[in-house]
Amino acid sequence: xxxxxxCTGTSFLTGDDVADAVLEYAWVLAQYGxxxxxxxxxxxxxxxxxxxxxxxxxxxxxxxxxxxxxGGDLVDREFVRGLKDRSAHLREPLPVAQFDDAAAFEVDEx
Numbered sequence: 001x002x003x004x005x006x007c008t009g010t011s012f013l014t015g016d017d018v019a020d021a022v023l024e025y026a027w028v029l030a031q032y033g034x035x036x037x038x039x040x041x042x043x044x045x046x047x048x049x050x051x052x053x054x055x056x057x058x059x060x061x062x063x064x065x066x067x068x069x070x071g072g073d074l075v076d077r078e079f080v081r082g083l084k085d086r087s088a089h090l091r092e093p094l095p096v097a098q099f100d101d102a103a104a105f106e107v108d109e110x
Contacts, residue, residue: 001043001069007061012052013043015074019064021083022054028087030058038083041076049074 002019005011014022018041029036035057042052056062 001067001073002064003067004040004062004064006054007059010052012040013067013069013074014040015043015076017080018074018076021080021087022056023062023064025083025087026056026060026062028090029056030060032090033058034090035060036086041074041079043069043071043074047071 001013002016003011003013004019004022022038022040025036025038035055038054038056039051040054042050044050054060054062
């Protein structure tokens with residue numbers, strides 16, 4: 001498990017893969033000057049699960065640390081896959097239009 005600390009002074013427990021995906025996504029968002037809302041699966045002190053909402057962007061300061069817990073790791077493969085897909089999408093180069101006809105760029109100045 002990981003305890004994730006957010007710049008607001010709050011923290012929450014979540015699974016190792018979830019925390020890694022959040023930190024990676026935050027890094028990618030910062031690289032591209034973007035921001036996003038992320039609803040992170042969390043583990044409450046009473047053992048129940050929930051979600052914490054983070055606004056993640058270039059100014060976000062997020063860190064995590066290993067935590068030993070009695071129960072198993074919080075696993076949410078769909079969440080992790082979704083963040084990894086979002087990260088990959090941001091890293092993809094934008095398509096560049098290809099024109100075969102240079103006349104398409106001629107400007108009528110008259």
